[in-house]
Amino acid sequence: MKKSLVLLLAVVLSSCAPKEVLDDITIVKSIGFDLHPKKDHITGTILFPIFINEETFKINHLTATGETAREVALELNEMTAKPIFAGKVNTIMFSQKLAEKGILETIDTLQRDPGIGRAIFLAVTKEDAKKIMTHNFELTNTDGNYFSHMIEQNEHFSNLPRLNFHTFLYAYYHNNMDAVLPYLTLKKNAVKIKGLALFKGDKMVGTVHEQQLLTFKTLIEPTKEGSYQFATRSYRGNLEVLKSKIHYKLFQKPHHHVLLEVNVKGRLNEYTKMDAGDPKVIKSIEKNIEADLEKESMKLIRKFQRLNIDPLGIGENVRARTRAFNQKEWKRDYKDLKISVDYSVEITEAGIAQ
Amino acid sequence: MNLTNSKYPPSVHxxxxxxxxxxxxxxVGSQVGVGILGFVRYIAEFVNQDSWIIVIAGGLGVHLILWMMFSMLNKHGGDLFYLHHKFFGKWLALVPSLLFIVYILVTGIVVLRTYIEAVQNWMFPGLPTWAISLFFVALTYYIVSKGFRVVTGIAYFSFVLSVWLIFSHYFPIKFGHSINLLPVLSYSFKDYxxxxxxxxxSYVGIEYLFAYYPFLHDPKKAQKWAHIGAATTTFFYLLTTISTLMYFSPKQLQRLTWPTLMEWKIVTLPFIERFEYIGITVFAIVILINLALxxxxxxxxxxxxxxxxxxxALVLLSIILFVIPVLFTNRVEVDELNNMVGKVGTYLLYGYIPLLFLISLVKKGEQK
Structure with a gap:
């Protein structure tokens, strides 16, 4: 008797919660936010698949305007045949114009939604997000995963550092760090990574050029992938990064001095002269790359100091190595702090040809 | 009503x-509950990167209390109610015994209400509190009515079916920053x-031992296993703390109600994209043993x-356990309930039990 009672309860109570059957919801894949000409208004665009029959579907898009992300969602919902569900969102884009004004409200709404994952990608777009999302990519974005896969593969196999919604929130809420996001632009029939968007709080304040991406990646995290294009007057070449590690050294006296030591191991992938078999030549190439990387990274760090932002988390690394770290003093001194970078590059292979 | 039942140690077949x-x-089943989903935030508020030290300290404290409990029970035999009767007399024993029972029931209420809140926030916002409450209480009643051996069986299942969740810490540690744990020991004694x-x-739950001690074969041997259990709990908490600290930045952590659930958002497996739903569901069986005990x-x-x-008594208490969670309607109240139980638990573990231990040293032990 009791068993049947429990069984009965299980059956009866399981219908208490509203169901979300896949066929009956609008599965949003990407969301884009733009600044609307009307004051304090934003435009939201969503991409979602529409199923024509069991096997074929098409990616559709919708746009709506409102004062907050929630209002936009409500507006959008008033246009779709099935309720909107954000559980499968994989990319969220902000136009540069909106990012420069600040994206706090939107971010806050998104992070409150338990349906939104943390491994999804955020990006800033040079053009309007709407323009990029509604662009007809024909074959590239048949399943609505093009943007996220493009960012993901670049993070895993190329020069883009590991960035997602979580890393953005991590840096955004960090006292000693500032956020960065991938910076995208529209090409004829593709979206291209143009670099990184630098944030100060929730506002975009600058960019990192795509050619500086690898330098940035080696400065922010240990990495096992990346490719560096180098050139001197007499030759050009490409270094494939196999391993890169970063160490911090602090010199407290006579004044603050932070040294970033980066060890890069790599393989010569491309080299326009024919003498790569000679160890002496390899040495000189290493020296050249080191000098190049140091120059580039100093340029970057100067830029960060000028903007008074710390996307590399230098402050956080100093805090972890300092007892009684004084945050106010650090913030005050950061702009004029002496920071130097020391690269040591080791070329372990020169490709399969001599 | 007959108050002399607790005059003698119970004879359990x-x-x-x-x-x-x-x-x-x-x-392990009584200690690890829904608290593991959120406790790191509360300790990190005071000692941030040194939270793991507190977890270890708390774990060591539990061993001490556990040792005291076993010492006095081994010496005098019986259970807490017998000890009270013996130490304080028939009438005076009523007060601590009743308080103990109320406290034990409230720990169950806290776990149930907090879990319901997690379910409502993360999975089913529309599901009414009474429905979840009824479901759990009915199940718990069913388990408890079958006796202590079935409760123990559920404890075993609860452990085996949920222990694999510790592997989910792999992802947050992998994406985490080890410098978040540095520098060590940089807060004042007051903060610690x-x-x-x-x-x-997070460590309360061992006091149930006071009730089920007479049900143990060979209590001396059981003590060893109790200590191993407490150490395992400490290990789970330590792992959770380290992964949470590494994964979140300090201010970010303070904005989260359920850090562990948030960590699971990064766990992406080929066959399941949103691991937190699995995690919350598995926790149903974790809290089931809390409730049953x-x-x-x-x-x-x-x-x-x-x-x-x-x-x-079980019917009566089940009704209470079902009704009270429904009366709590918002986050603030649930938080307050948690704080209150935490405070009472602190007094019980580090105030009352040592006191009782001292009394038990003075009193004559069981006559063989």
Missing amino acids: KNARISPQLVFFLI FEAFKIMVL SLWSSSRGIHRMFDIKQRT
């Missing part, structure tokens, strides 16, 4: 007892003390004190 190894599951007090809430211990207490049939 050999067949109703459990083997000493199983205490391991009872201790405050954090320690808060940490006690709470209901069993409190109904057992009433049976021992007033000589009422345990099943009658």
